[in-house]
Amino acid sequence: MSDANGMADKNLSNVVEDLERNPANAHQAQQLQQKTNDRRHQDALNHDETEDLSHFKTT
Structure with missing residues (x-):
């Protein structure tokens, strides 16, 4: 598989x-499994954007 580039x-x-x-x-x-789990957990933390929702104004 490849991307557009x-x-x-x-x-x-x-x-x-x-x-x-x-x-x-x-x-x-x-140890290898834990390294994979840690990487996935960190990725999930990096993509957590829940605080961004509080910046929008409600009408």
């Missing part, structure tokens, strides 16, 4: 990179 989709690239990792043991697998 012909570049690879960044989200899809990240998923492929995550799937290519082969953890050596259960602890490493848990």
Whole structure:
């Protein structure tokens, strides 16, 4: 998949990179999963725009 510029989709690239990792043991697998979860959580926080709703005037 590619975007309008012909570049690879960044989200899809990240998923492929995550799937290519082969953890050596259960602890490493848990660490990789936690890193992914932390990144997703931070992304969700970065996209939280609830405070923007209070700036609009109601009529």
